Amino acid sequence: MPVKLSAPDPASLLPVPGVELGIASAGIKKPGRKDVLVMRLAPESEVVGVFTQNRFCAAPVTLCREHLHGESGIRALLVNTGNANAGTGEDGLMRARETCAALARQLALKPQQVLPFSTGVILEPLPHDKIIAALPAASADLRPDNWASAAEAIMTTDIVPKAASRKVTLDGVEFVVTGIAKGSGMIHPNMATMLAFVATDAPVSCEALEAILRYAVNKSFNCITVDGDTSTNDSCLLIATGVTQAPVLMDDGDPRFVPLRDAVTDLMIELAQAIVRDGEGATKFMTVRVEGGRSEAECRQVAYAVAKSPLVKTAFFASDPNLGRILAAIGYAGINDLDVGKIKLYLGDVVVAENGGRAASYRDEDGRRVMAESDILVRIELNRGPAAATVWTCDFSYDYVKINAEYRT
């Protein structure tokens, strides 16, 4: 069960002027399940994205990159679950193009104005005919107050839909930021098997929107791991419709840049953490904070070694303070000149290790007390510099194995 995570109240999800959403059931994996989402964007919307670094990137990712670099403004998004259209070669590209063309016809756009997204099983042909057949129903459903339903439509093994909104007032004008995301296995940054779509009605230049997206993703989706597997389909889109009237936010010199960036970042952190809380089989949510490193990169490296270790994750599942496993993970993180004698390890407020060994004050019952909680902070002080980094992860349970062993059944 998700760790302290419930479905968002639909009433809390604020429509974004310039964005309409429509949902349909194409019967891709299971009949009757919502599995197709269409988002229509106002003309002049700016759209930027970051995508998986996986070399076996999915056909829709290839098309997204192509269409985003094209001349025509993006006007629609088409998302399907149940099939990733990855590892599908030329045939997969062709099928993805056909879905874009079909939606373009439906909405009177050019095919290059549509961005396709797919998530689900890899290496199986996309049933594009089913998706195309569902487009009239999805288009008929288009409306601005459909975010809650959209969050459901993009779920795969997610248990809880993930969506959030923020309001941000910039120079006296109130804007909305609303986003949805899905996890929940093959989750590791750069990025995760995740899709995230975040939109605002603020008018923002493409350049400024790119800067906001990169900053926010680095502080959110690129700080999580469930199983260390980087998916073929990860995509995170940031949309600025500009429908609400105001001068265009051109660059980071604009005083409105930082507040908008921070609102987007804050929302993406909420969505990213929700993905971890709903990680496959998760029973615990762990924050791994590494401080006192020479660079943020090395702090991240240590945090990820701890957050990815199956031995650490199974110990958390068992609520067993077998904390030597954390030291072992720090030790193999790849920082060759690490002085282990300087490291301090904290579990919650408890000092576990210092001076290269177990802290004299440490008692097993203190460790057990913290491990019994469902939200746990692991803090590591490297004591060799000023940098810090945080990674969020979950534990490793029987259910992770079960979910992934039975994924296709």
Add this chain to the structure above:
Amino acid sequence: MPVKLSAPDPASLLPVPGVELGIASAGIKKPGRKDVLVMRLAPESEVVGVFTQNRFCAAPVTLCREHLHGESGIRALLVNTGNANAGTGEDGLMRARETCAALARQLALKPQQVLPFSTGVILEPLPHDKIIAALPAASADLRPDNWASAAEAIMTTDIVPKAASRKVTLDGVEFVVTGIAKGSGMIHPNMATMLAFVATDAPVSCEALEAILRYAVNKSFNCITVDGDTSTNDSCLLIATGVTQAPVLMDDGDPRFVPLRDAVTDLMIELAQAIVRDGEGATKFMTVRVEGGRSEAECRQVAYAVAKSPLVKTAFFASDPNLGRILAAIGYAGINDLDVGKIKLYLGDVVVAENGGRAASYRDEDGRRVMAESDILVRIELNRGPAAATVWTCDFSYDYVKINAEYRT
């Protein structure tokens, strides 16, 4: 249960002239369990070792490095299970030194002539008094035909003891190579939570023995992974007692070098594969072979990405040919200029993927047939160079989680 692995027939384990082994029960973790092993080596034995790269290396590893660099020849090994003496700082070093001193007194040696080894739980003080109290019994038990019992004494979560022998005739003289090893979690090279002790009665110079060990370890223990966790205690020792008379094998120019090296390598591969077959919770043994890479390093990188992926490993556990997960792992292995269109993926004799997608000839039932076996070959052709590498791994099951969640109970 271990995958096609049974305990070695004690009669098949050949004594190595110049090596005696003694076992005792110190009651470190469980009363009555064999948990202490002493090995006594003939004078003039050459001993070389490779050790964990983990920065949080255990106290015994630190002492081994110190003693191996000392002036006095190594004459005894002292191994305990049930406690790793890792993450134990200065106090851990002191306790390890005391066990060496006690065994040295017992056997009339200098403390620097003893190498200590520990395996078990991290971050808990070594019960050195219990070990020292068990030394008289272990010493009284010293005899050459004790390898089978020694293999049992070094087990932790291993189900099956691991030991093997080879005979090798060099220039008309027959020599023996016998070794033991233990796994079975925290297994990832450079090296694994593993201990391995291999001995021969051949007379070999320190330099030649080093060369043989590095070659053999690279082809064996450094090609396996169970869970990707690199332990604090990994050690692999190679001993040449030189008790059987022959001219000393000085260097790799000696025509006896290659046959001896290959015998040691062959034996270490058997032990390394046994560790994977007895990996925690293993139900399947997988060979991941990557061919056609530009370098062995990049082949290894791809092989490890596949072999470590929890999603790949759970799919194998389920015998589910969800083979897109293998493509995803290849894609995130970190080879930035990889042309996925050139890759061919085979499962056993079945072509699964080519031209960036599923092979036209692939049928799900073919995949299922291969996945149903307990020994499975995954072969990946990168088609960009002449290099190749092989990694052995096992699947990821409920029992892996169970074993590691309950490790300390």
